[in-house]
Amino acid sequence: MFKSIRSKFISIAVLSLVILTFVGTGYYIHLTSVLDELEQERSEVYEKALIVEDLESSYNDMLFRARGYYAFLDENEKNQLENRLEDFKNHLSEFEQVADSEQETLLYNDLVVFIERYENELLPAAITLVENENYLGLRDLASGGANETINQFLDFTRANEVQSNQRLDDIYTESVDTANLFTLITLLASAGAIIILFVIIFYLLRDLLRPIDDLKLAANSLAAGKEVYHDLDERKDEIGALNQSFYHMAQAIQEKEEELMSQNEELQAQQDELSDHQDQMRYYITDIENMKRAMDQFSLVTTIDENGVFTYVNEKFVETTDYKQEETIGKTYKMMLVSENDRDFFKNIKQQIQSGSIWNGEGRFSTGSGGVIWLQMTVVPYVNKYGRPYQYIAIGLDITESKQMQNKLKESLSQTEKTKTKLERYNQLNHAMSLDVGKENFVSTVFSYINKLYNFDKSVLMLVDEPVYRAMGLTQKTIDQFINTDHSELVERLKSEKHLTVKRKATQAEQGLAEEAIEVYDYYTGVRNANGEVMAVLAATTVGMPVCENDLLELDGIMNRVSIALERVLIYDEIEESRKLNQDIINNVNEGIQFVSETGDMIQINEMMCELSGCQEWLKKKPAAKNKWMIAFTKAVENREETATFFDKCITENYRGALNHQYILYKNGQEKVIDVYGTSVFNDDSERVGTIFVHRDITREHELDQMKSELVSTVSHELRTPLSSVLGFTELLLKKDLKPERQRKYLDTIYKEAKRLTNLINNFLDLQRMESGNQKYDMAVCSLDTIVMDVMNNFKHVNSHQLSFVDESKYVKVKADQERLEQVLTNLISNAIKFSPDGGSIKVRLQNEENQMVIRIEDPGLGIPKDAVDKLFSKFHRIDQTDRKKIGGTGLGLAIAKEIIDQHDGSIWVESEEGKGSIFSVSLPLLDGMMNEETMQSSSATFSPSSVMIIEDDTSLALLLSEELKANGFRVIHHYDPQNAYDDIVRTELTAVVVDLMLGEEMDGWELIEKLKLDPKTKDLPIVISSALDRSDEKVQQFQVNEYLTKPYPPNELSKTLLQFVQSQEKQAGEVLFPRE
């Protein structure tokens, strides 16, 4: 919106003026009214003061007149008094007019009351009194009450005077103050007006002068040709308008200027272009001239008119065609025709160029010297305004030479094409051959290839040394015939000749439908290896037509190629076979084999290695990096780091020999000891190509080794101890003079110890024999009870334990090596004694059990820990038990026993409870009487629990009696030693006891009988004496012996007697039976 500066300033000035006028006028009015008010108040006060003064003076006059009257009784005075009274009353009414305060009103009322009383009461009373000359009454009257009001009035007038004066002073002061204030305000207003004036001027200057300066600058800038910036246009006043106009003007000027400039430039450009055109034209002309020169140099240029007549020929034309200018110009082109055949060719050209288009092409022309030239031609028609050609220009390039070259090239190209095809075929063959592995495939490929190339009617390709062949066009019979013929002669010929050709007459089959005799050609060619030996033979037949010599040569070439490939195939087959063989060998070796490269990456591994290392498939498939296989291998190894170090060492260092290492592998919860050796592998040039590791599972060997070293230790101990005694005592005997008893004692000891040594050595020898399988067993039928009895006989002198033999068997025949069996039983019994260090009863029991003979040896000894039972019968095993340490032994006894019993098809086992004792059992197959259920039944039926004890040191007699008693169903217990027998009798329930009188040194039969009879538990036990001594009746009587049999007596006598006992057991207990004789 446009805002004029003028109107702006006018409006400001008017506004200021109006405000000043209003304020000044208002203030003036206000001041005037205030002053008026003051003036009025002052006059009022003054007036009142006058009235009060008048009132007072009238009162005083009145009183003065009254007194004058009183004193003088003058009537004048009395009139005067009455006037004055009237005055007073007038003044009083005036006072009433101005009395505006309450006090004044009260006073007024009092004065009215007073004057009325004075006038109506006092004055008449006083007059009366005066008149009566009653002055005393007058005095009383004067002192009574009236004076109070008078005094009050006088006080008031005095106070009113003071007050009026005071008020007048105040009014005056106020008037002066108001005047001063007015003066001050007027001054301030003037100052404000001046300030406003200054502000207006300041703004006026600012709004007018600065934009003018800016405009001046802009104008200067415009003059200097600079851009004028449009920065004042925000103003809406005259300056803004001026600026706007100025800006528009500047812009207009600039635009015009630019337009002029561009027009100028355009003109310049047009001028440049023109001069360029001119230059170009000049160049063109030069170019054209040059081109013409160049064309004259290389091309034949002629112009021909519409009738085909030469009008111009250039130098080159003359030079090339050997026609002179004068010979050509004026003649038609037809003079240059080589033959009539070319007429059509020219007709074609003519047709094209007559229609107005350019012709391009090659053509041949005759020359002046009678030759022929080839020209690359362009014929351009010149057309008149009707489109008809009126002249032609022909430009030709001599291409005779290149044409000839081209023909030659074509020829050689076709030659190359042929060679290429051939080579391709060769290539195909080579490719096919190189892909083939295996003789069969190879022969097949080559054969089909050859047949593809040549049209043989029949053909066979076969290997000389192997029954591999392919055939075509032949019956199987013919093929077989051909293959199986001896070809050595043919082969021999083919060694020296590349191929053989045989021409022959056709056979009937080959003749076919042909009427004329047909000739047939047979070809033979061989595949020779580098040494000239024939590896394969190709036989082929063509019927009617021979194969051309070239083809035959080519065939030879093919054969050479085939020979190389065939050799390769054969070698490959051979290598493959031996590789397979090697792998098979490696895989079947019982050792883990592992081959690693020189950097330690695993290259090959055999099956066994796979198994050892827990065979992970990836190990088998491809080369595994060193740290990978090493981690996999040593994962379950106990001495892992050591093993890894060993691998590292072998891989990094050269070893002509081998490095050894053992490691322990945990596999399926078992501990395996593996021995591994690593050795460097070198190639022919002594370069190291890797390392081979051979892992061998030596767990068994290791165990054996350990067992053996344990054995050696044991044996050493076992041998050295008796040896110490032998040597020691011998030395004592030799070096010292000893008493005979001591000598005897030493010799005894030496003997015993030497025997112990012998036993030991025998055990070792036995074991050695058995291990090597050299032990011979002398098998014979023998009675087991006899054997047991014999063995037990050897333990007769054992006093520490009570040995007894309980025979519960019925059948006793077995097939056995008696000596070995005795060895086993001896061992078992001596073990029973040895391992029962606290003594006790050792029972050997013989029983029949289902086709088996079972011998049980029961001891009350140490027993065997459960975990040791399994290993008990293995070689070199001794139970590690504190109690047993003092018990010597080789640890071989039970192993030997087992070996022997195994050889007897028997078995040996043990039942044991630690601390309570053991029962070792041996079972052997029974020989006599297959013991089926029935016999078992019957035997058990007749087998009564009646037990008879035989105390007899004569084994054979004991056996004889035992046989007899067993046959009668008795269970027989054998004892040798009467003391042991006694101990046993006390514990056992018996039917009877059979006693020999001549027993051991310590106690004879009679002593035993005496003991039995004295013991209340056994005194009723029937006793039978079996003795060689004559019967002593006295003693028989004394001890109530039941029966006395004098040896020799038939065994059945004993059994009869005993059977009697059984029958009369109850009633005849304790009775002595006398012998019947």
Add this chain to the structure above:
Amino acid sequence: MSKILVADDEEILRMLIVDTLEDEGYDIDEAGDGAEALDMLEKGDYHLAILDYMMPEKTGIEVVKNLSNETKTKTKLVMLTAKAQVKDKQEAMEAGADYYMAKPFSPSDLVDMVNQAFTEGLK
């Protein structure tokens, strides 16, 4: 003080040693196993003890190892072993034995050794 303790579970061998040394005038006590030997050595006052290596209850080495220092200093210890391997001797010596004798031994050698032990002890 010239008492000797002979500890061996083999009675015969014990007899050999006892007879040999008694002839030389030594006063000898016998023990049948390792535990007994240890007990006797600690309670008695022996100048020399001949201990078999392989004994029940406690081996000779165990006996030596379990002896109090007091007993060790006052008693010379002879280890008798049937395993004549170098490492056995080493083991015996390391355990604290003073002498070592392998079985089989010559009684006169034993006498020599015992005599030597006694003269050394007197020095």
